Amino acid sequence: MGDTGRVFAGRRTHVPHTPGSGADPMPRLALYALVVCLLSVAAAVVSFVRGSGWLGVVWVLLVGLSSNMAWYYLRRARTAPRAS
Numbered sequence: 001m002g003d004t005g006r007v008f009a010g011r012r013t014h015v016p017h018t019p020g021s022g023a024d025p026m027p028r029l030a031l032y033a034l035v036v037c038l039l040s041v042a043a044a045v046v047s048f049v050r051g052s053g054w055l056g057v058v059w060v061l062l063v064g065l066s067s068n069m070a071w072y073y074l075r076r077a078r079t080a081p082r083a084s
Helices: 028-049 053-083
Strands: none
Touching: 028 053
C-alpha cells in the first residue's frame, strides 16, 4: 500500500517530490474543484437566462459541492505540514 523505500531491480520504487521554492503550490485537486465551480456558475447563469430553471438549480447545487471540495482541499493542504 504505502512506500516502503525498497530498491527493486536496482531502481527505487518511489522518489519523493521536493518543491523547488519555499512556497507551496495550490493543490491540484483544489484547483480542479475551483475550475469546476467557476464553470458551473457560468452554466447556471446561462441556464437561468435561457429559462431552464430546473437545470439552473442543478448547476447551483454543483457550485455548492465543488466550492466545498475546493475549500476542503485547500484547508487540508494548509494543515498537513503542521501536523507532520
